[in-house]
Amino acid sequence: MGGRRYIPIIVATLLIVAGQPVLWAIARPYYMTQITMSAYYALVVIGLCLLMGYAGQVSLGHAGFFAIGGYTSAVLTTCNLLARQNEVPITCFRSLGLLVERQDLYGQAMLCFSPWAAFVAALLLTAGIAFLIGLPVIRLKGHYLAMATLGFGLIIYRIVLGAPVFGQADGISNVPPFELFAGLEVNGRPPYRVQNYYIAWAAVLAAMLLAINLVHSRVGRALRSIHQNEEAAHSLGVNTFQYKLSTFVLSAVFAAVGGALLTHYNGSIGPSEVTVMKSVRYVSIVAVGGMANLWGALVMAIALNVLSLRGNFGTYDDAVFGMILIVIMLFAPQGLLRMPNLRWISTWFSRRSYG
Amino acid sequence: MNSAQIIQYCLSGITVGSIYAIVAIGFNIIYNTTGIINFAQGEFLIVGAMMAVSLTKVVPLPVAIGLAVVITTVLGGLVEVVFIRRVRDASVLRLIVITIGVSILIREAMLHIWDEKVRSLPYFTGTDVSTISVMGAHISPQVLWVLGVSAVIVTGLTLFFRFTLIGRAMRACADDRMAARLCGINDRWMVTLSFMLSAGIGAIAGCVISPVTQTQYDMGAPLAIKGFTVAILGGLGNSIAAIAAGLILGLLEVLMMSQFQAAYKEAVSIVVLLLILVFRPSGLFARRDLSSLRAF
Known part of the structure; x- marks a missing residue:
């Protein structure tokens, strides 16, 4: 089937590019801000979709990985190293070009890690933690896995709330914009709105491309065999543990990318990003998208997050996601798009993305 | 630390530990009949306590608690009939996700009914300043209530499961x-009954601790985590061991609190949970001589 799986990517790109003038035309350019934020949350969902839908492993701790990415970026780009600039590790970092000098809000000189260095550090740290946590945890099944990942998420939440370096209940603010390369920067201020709309979508499409290719590769087939019957897969020589672990790490890294970029975009991160409810929200989005359906998850991630960020659910925000979970699991465990009377949508997609 | 302080800490550890044990028994009752973990278990405690707090404005305290327990029991049954019963031969993942959804719905409903305020029931005997001294330590009479009620619940359940027809x-x-x-046993009705039973004992536990720990709409999830830790520590489904495990966790928490910041108290149970899941997922007491006690 070769290139057909890329057709949705092209369609999505066209829709994204068409979306921007449409939003201008209907005089709702500020919608782009919510869409951009939703796109970063969608990165978490894409990663979780690989883990839940394809490898069949549940995680109730992905907000933790999102937070590790976001908080690492935030801490490294806001800590002032000026007072210790003559100490050995700092001079080393400086000669490697990992540090930048800038001024804070009040014009004070600051010496911090550059956003690129912080970004790479955030991803490496997340991958490392995910590997160490995954090593024991991914051997667990069912309830045990759910509770262990939930416990991991809670520990991260407690650390964030308790440690002064993470700003405790206030979180970290004044995170500088992230200049990707000449002229392009992840920045939440209105003049950068259009450019960030495209940056966020570029990140999402890159993630989708990676995920789709992964799912269609040998790895993807191995993962699906694990999902269907782990013992059978194991007996056929699939190294189930290694596949599950690497998917876990990969999905954690996706979450960290989303967390780090969104932190630079918002200029801040707080403990509300790390709650269990956030993790549950990601799970419910994957579920409503249809578990093993990357495009469904993406569509739902954008739709539900935009509605939630625009405040359309009012005080029932969390309740809506709880309700979604129950209704989908009771009536449409295959996801919204695979319900009998909506099946045409999924066949349209599946002909292209599963070929 | 002098001996009075040690006794003080131990008593407080035993008190919280017995509450964790009751939450764990709630998990076990449902786990044994259905094979699922009910993530909404912690919410039952809070619903029970909140209901009793509201009812005390209308009726005397014992009646209010009784009514609250009955209402929560019915709620537990409803949860099973409405959400769990319709899902047949479902994957564990699906059932987990449903009970998580139920817990969110109950919590959000409580938020809209009772708002975010911290409430509490009045002390059952005496006031919040009355104390009893035990070997030099001063404890609130409510602590005795907690311990007494926990003992009654455990004994009652043991008798129920051993000697009554429904229990057997x-x-x-x-x-x-x-x-x-x-x-000829109606197994569906038994599953409903197990939900009602664990909701009921959850509500009782929620009411007795309410004067000591206060009650807020979102306190269910942390309680559920601790109850689950205890259930795993004792071995899932083994309620006698859960009592021992509950006391161990309670004492550990108090020990941590006496040595470190109170903020890290919450982390104890999660670290214990992760350790036990990794090293002994079948529980501390998973030996043959104790597996015969697994009956309830």
Whole structure:
């Protein structure tokens, strides 16, 4: 089937590019801000979709990985190293070009890690933690896995709330914009709105491309065999543990990318990003998208997050996601798009993305 | 630390530990009959306490608690009939996700009914400043209530499961659902009953601790985590061991609190949970001589 799986990517790109003038035309350019934020949350969902839908492993701790990415970026780009600039590790970092000098809000000189260095550090740290946590945890099944990942998420939440370096209940603010390369920067201020709309979508499409290719590769087939019957897969020589672990790490890294970029975009991160409810929200989005359906998850991630960020659910925000979970699991465990009377949508997609 | 302080800490550890044990028993009752973990278990405690707080404005305290327990029991049954019963031969993942959804719905409903305020029931005997001294330590009479009620619940459940027809039928379902069905036991009703039972004892526990720990709409999830830790520590489904595990966790928490910041108290149970899941997922007491006690 070769290139057909890329057709949705092209369609999505066209829709994204068409979306921007449409939003201008209907005089709702500020919608782009919510869409951009939703796109970063969608990165978490894409990663979780690989883990839940394809490898069949549940995680109730992905907000933790999102937070590790976001908080690492935030801490490294806001800590002032000026007072210790003559100490050995700092001079080393400086000669490697990992540090930048800038001024804070009040014009004070600051010496911090550059956003690129912080970004790479955030991803490496997340991958490392995910590997160490995954090593024991991914051997667990069912309830045990759910509770262990939930416990991991809670520990991260407690650390964030308790440690002064993470700003405790206030979180970290004044995170500088992230200049990707000449002229392009992840920045939440209105003049950068259009450019960030495209940056966020570029990140999402890159993630989708990676995920789709992964799912269609040998790895993807191995993962699906694990999902269907782990013992059978194991007996056929699939190294189930290694596949599950690497998917876990990969999905954690996706979450960290989303967390780090969104932190630079918002200029801040707080403990509300790390709650269990956030993790549950990601799970419910994957579920409503249809578990093993990357495009469904993406569509739902954008739709539900935009509605939630625009405040359309009012005080029932969390309740809506709880309700979604129950209704989908009771009536449409295959996801919204695979319900009998909506099946045409999924066949349209599946002909292209599963070929 | 002098001996009075040690006794003080130990008593406080035993008090919280016995509450964790009751939450864990709630998990176990449902786990044994259905094989699922009910993530909404912690919410039952809070619903019970909140309901009792509201009812005390209308009726005297004992009646209010009684009514609250009955209402929560019915709620537990409803949860099963409405959400769990319709899902047949579902994957564990699906059932987990449903009970998580139920817990969110209950929590959000509580938020809209009772708002975010911290409430509490009045002390059952005395006031919040009255104390009893035990070997040099000063404890609130409510602590005795907690310990007494926990003991009554555990004894009552043991008798119920051992000597009544319904209790034995529930144990039969836990052992082998198909065989129980062939003996004419209505297994569906037993599952509903197990939800009602764990909601009911959850509500009682929620009411007794309310004067000491206060009650807020979102306190269910942390309680559920601790209860689950205890349930795993004792071995899932083993309620006698859960009591021992509850006391161990309670004492550990108090020990941590006496040595470190109170903020890290919450982390103890999660670290214990992760350690036990990694090293001994079948529980501390998973030996043959104790597996015979697994009956309820």
